Amino acid sequence: MNKYILKIQTKDEKGLMHQITKILYESNVNIEENNEYVDNDNKLFFMRTVFSSDKDDNIKNKIINALSSDSVITLNEVKKKNIIIMVTKESHCMGDLLLRHFSDELNINILSIISNYNNLSELASKFNIPYKYIAVDSLNREEHEILVTNELNKFNNIDFIVLAKYMRVLTPNFVSNFEGKLINIHHSFLPAFIGANPYKRAHDRGVKIIGATSHYVTSDLDEGPIITQEILHVNHTYSATDLKVAGRNVEKIALSKALDLAIEEKIFIFNNKTIIL
Amino acid sequence: MNKYILKIQTKDEKGLMHQITKILYESNVNIEENNEYVDNDNKLFFMRTVFSSDKDDNIKNKIINALSSDSVITLNEVKKKNIIIMVTKESHCMGDLLLRHFSDELNINILSIISNYNNLSELASKFNIPYKYIAVDSLNREEHEILVTNELNKFNNIDFIVLAKYMRVLTPNFVSNFEGKLINIHHSFLPAFIGANPYKRAHDRGVKIIGATSHYVTSDLDEGPIITQEILHVNHTYSATDLKVAGRNVEKIALSKALDLAIEEKIFIFNNKTIIL
Amino acid sequence: MNKYILKIQTKDEKGLMHQITKILYESNVNIEENNEYVDNDNKLFFMRTVFSSDKDDNIKNKIINALSSDSVITLNEVKKKNIIIMVTKESHCMGDLLLRHFSDELNINILSIISNYNNLSELASKFNIPYKYIAVDSLNREEHEILVTNELNKFNNIDFIVLAKYMRVLTPNFVSNFEGKLINIHHSFLPAFIGANPYKRAHDRGVKIIGATSHYVTSDLDEGPIITQEILHVNHTYSATDLKVAGRNVEKIALSKALDLAIEEKIFIFNNKTIIL
């Protein structure tokens, strides 16, 4: 028996559950997990079902035929997702992902690490993960991204690109090429401190809480759909550097939780927001 | 159109969702919220559905007929729940419930307050809630509970009895008379500090976190199904009294959240644990 | 023996502690609590000492004479602080303060409640607190504030004015008249969602955390020194209204904690930030 994840986003109407569960029942699958959400404001229905079955049985097509044509339906067999990690200089998020990968905690293959600095190549090599250093040097943003894109295009099976403290802003063009695959960690509880130097600005503002936000990347900087947010309490004794150090704990946890939700196919995106089932 | 809440607990088997949603579809109801949980270890299926409809349409009986005879099925129209509050001397939980009731935040009628002390009668009278003082004096536990039971029996429509810091241990006999209706707040994160004086013992143990637990009451003291738990971080500067004062914030919030879940009929109980949908 | 709180803010230099503790020692006081903070960036020293003594012994003047002339020094006997509560329509923060006052949890007298609506007069009267309704009607902001100021000026001993969900923006002129006394609760984790309708905007942004911030009011809206921040985790099932309801719990707790810190004289303000000792 194989395990599958079915995801449906469609407009809400009476009898929907009845129709869908009929197809699943007639295909004789074992439903292991089933969650729905009805967005009553937008008349939308979201459903995620995990089932096991000894054959695919053409379920996806049957559901496509049963539902309205503007529905979004995916049905994937559960297997390891292929990810690329992009980093700049800080090791904590990348290191955390490497450790979780090493201990088989995340259901992923790490195809490669790409960085605009060479700092973290030693850490990558400890875990035998290819590390591609693509220097910025005198390249402008577009020129650099062409090199990055060339590197990414060597892989034809990328599920997610994890920006694990990749500190260069991406162009809308780059983002649109990898839409829905780019997961970022931002070092503030968004929408507070959009942009650069959030810890410095948090210190200047005298906040009593700092946070981290993992989100899908869209062409609007730091405005993509939020997946996870984590916070910690701080006080006046924290310097801007102390905030940055303390923040690493929430950054790496927010990011790995978000990645885990993504690889488990638990996330729907609608109206620039996430529905997590 | 009226609003209804349907709750089903039954043994898990293929086609279950299909059967149930068929009945709902054929009765032409509007499903507003639907949640299920499959307990794969115990092969049990839990479902809570909120729907609106202009008639009841005998849905409950149709579902009873469709499912196995050991299923537990309830279908109630949504309306205010009737609650009794029992207290001893401390005002914060009772006061919080009175305020939420005053501002229509909880969908309840407060039928009466019963106490083994007279301390809080003034506060009750501010909100025009009957307050019945039943002194313990020289009565033993059973004798006192007979008086409390007599008072409770004056009401024939009690949905929940909220022990909002009622500090007397109840006998198994009393508990069994009101099984599933008794919601308690315990001033520790259970199972830590079962029994008396949890803040004193938390102080002696030097914990860095204190908490509160709201749970259904069973005949085993502090061992009933947990509904909500809330915590807060503390440090060495807190005296036992400071812990007690700080703990009030989490006690009142844990209790009102638990009550809200109960009145929304979101809680299933199985194996001395709660499933909250 | 009376209890006193000494607060010192002065420029940091060697021997400071030695000088100050010499004065306290020679006055033969019992130090019960002592906390300092050195801001090494700004070369500033903050100290808060709680001591008991049978006489004041002119300690404040001795310390003033010992320290540089730009120091800020207060020495107050511990007693109930006098507060005014200002509200608009929502009852939860005001109700929580009334309950805490009723149970003697906060060391305060509530002199009066002032509101631009009459909604909450009934609740105030339950607790026998004067409620002054000052309608806005066709008054402009300045005209309305004159009436509020006249009301405030009837009291010559206001320690703090608590804006417990007072939803009118105050003019810089009004703020400057009561500088350092105005404590507000803002319904977001500032600096996120400065301004109006934070819950609506939090919902639109799809945040996974909402919060509340209590802060001193300055002439810049929502930009004053932050005292406390509290958060709670939310998800896609929360409507904007659900966020607002859930947020009440953190609003009232953030506000009462902040007020407690203020009345205990634990807060220093420097560079638009709070140091809490």
Add this chain to the structure above:
Amino acid sequence: MNKYILKIQTKDEKGLMHQITKILYESNVNIEENNEYVDNDNKLFFMRTVFSSDKDDNIKNKIINALSSDSVITLNEVKKKNIIIMVTKESHCMGDLLLRHFSDELNINILSIISNYNNLSELASKFNIPYKYIAVDSLNREEHEILVTNELNKFNNIDFIVLAKYMRVLTPNFVSNFEGKLINIHHSFLPAFIGANPYKRAHDRGVKIIGATSHYVTSDLDEGPIITQEILHVNHTYSATDLKVAGRNVEKIALSKALDLAIEEKIFIFNNKTIIL
């Protein structure tokens, strides 16, 4: 200029601060951080001072001479602490410490890793840390501990032994040999779930919060002074295994925070509790 940490625990009496700060002032040091705590119940005074100075100036002896003979006084130059990590099979805590060490986040040397299993030797070797596998085989507890002790005794400068998920109970004899140096992570919010299998028991109890506790080890299992506690909210969908996996995040953070406090010499122990300054 070197940096020093002075720690004093002594019986509280008038003039104490004056005496101590006099010595520091006359030695012309720069005080960078100063914190005290007075335990009024036990009439004890705790103080931690960080200062920089170009010479030690015999300060420790001057303070010893000034204070009562039962005082506990330490004065150490700030430098890297030497630690041993002990583990069994789980990698997350050890891996997290290795990463933090690799990125210079913790001010430590890792002298060696000791384990009763060989599972984690590969991970240790990635970071070039000696890994000593001491099999239990048919050895009894005392025999095995002799081998561990022999290994520990090869180092004459161990500051802390970090039990990073070391799953064997230590004998009182072993513990007494390394008293005050053994820091453990227990996978529950103590005192809940003392002993074995806390996640299984948390699952059986149906808790809504799980936690982790880092504490000094004493001869009473899981009863030593608590340093840090971290929690996370869970629900009915978590299996015992899910709890265990989710718990890793709080385990590794509770442990690394506790170790950080220990190496910064911020922890005092009194009455089986920690005072953290």
